[in-house]
Amino acid sequence: DSGVTQTPKHLITATGQRVTLRCSPRSGDLSVYWYQQSLDQGLQFLIQYYNGEERAKGNILERFSAQQFPDLHSELNLSSLELGDSALYFCASNRLAGNEQFFGPGTRLTVL
Amino acid sequence: QQPVQSPQAVILREGEDAVINCSSSKALYSVHWYRQKHGEAPVFLMILLKGGEQKGHDKISASFNEKKQQSSLYLTASQLSYSGTYFCGTEAYSSASKIIFGSGTRLSIRP
Numbered sequence: 032d033s034g035v036t037q038t039p040k041h042l043i044t045a046t047g048q049r050v051t052l053r054c055s056p057r058s059g060d061l062s063v064y065w066y067q068q069s070l071d072q073g074l075q076f077l078i079q080y081y082n083g084e085e086r087a088k089g090n091i092l093e094r095f096s097a098q099q100f101p102d103l104h105s106e107l108n109l110s111s112l113e114l115g116d117s118a119l120y121f122c123a124s125n126r127l128a129g130n131e132q133f134f135g136p137g138t139r140l141t142v143l
Numbered sequence: 144q145q146p147v148q149s150p151q152a153v154i155l156r157e158g159e160d161a162v163i164n165c166s167s168s169k170a171l172y173s174v175h176w177y178r179q180k181h182g183e184a185p186v187f188l189m190i191l192l193k194g195g196e197q198k199g200h201d202k203i204s205a206s207f208n209e210k211k212q213q214s215s216l217y218l219t220a221s222q223l224s225y226s227g228t229y230f231c232g233t234e235a236y237s238s239a240s241k242i243i244f245g246s247g248t249r250l251s252i253r254p
């Protein structure tokens with residue numbers, strides 16, 4: 032158990048819908064990272080937040096947005112969902128950028 | 144830009160050795176290695192920060208050649224528990240704190 036929690040574990044929805052994925056980092060960790068992993072693919076970096084502020088951005092679609100709240104939990108919002116958005120979404124956290132990242136169990140999103 | 148990992152897949156017998164390579168076109172600040180078992184989250188193995196640095200973790204070690212922008216992960220006397228997909232993640236000087244992962248190397252260990 033990494034100490035990072037993600038909810039929900041599974042999510043099934045339809046094209047065109049909007050969903051919110053939630054992540055609670057390890058206690059004391061200020062940085063949160065979001066990754067997308069499609070079937071048998073690598074980890075695609077989406078976005079990083081540090082203490083509530085956006086720190087780095089990857090190949091995140093305009094339909095996707097994220098935020099980190101004062102209590103340091105983070106949410107990833109995915110809208111106008113397409114079939115290709117089906118993937119595992121991981122959240123990771125660490126205390127300092129560049130250090131070991133602790134990954135949550137992931138949210139498996141299926142878009143039908 | 145995504146680092147390139149090689150090989151894409153490797154099959155070993157228990158006790159054999161393997162080397163997984165990771166190379167980048169960018170000047171690297173650090174290289175991270177993670178292992179992911181099927182259906183699970185990636186788990187941290189090690190970070191290499193300085194050119195020429197080598198680290199070890201049980202029978203898994205790694206090296207980082209900053210000049211060549213390359214890192215290699217060495218698995219010696221492989222065990223069944225080493226099976227999984229290994230990812231290298233690179234942090235470039237031009238984009239600090241952003242870790243870009245390679246596409247992974249799938250390692251299968253046969254008894």
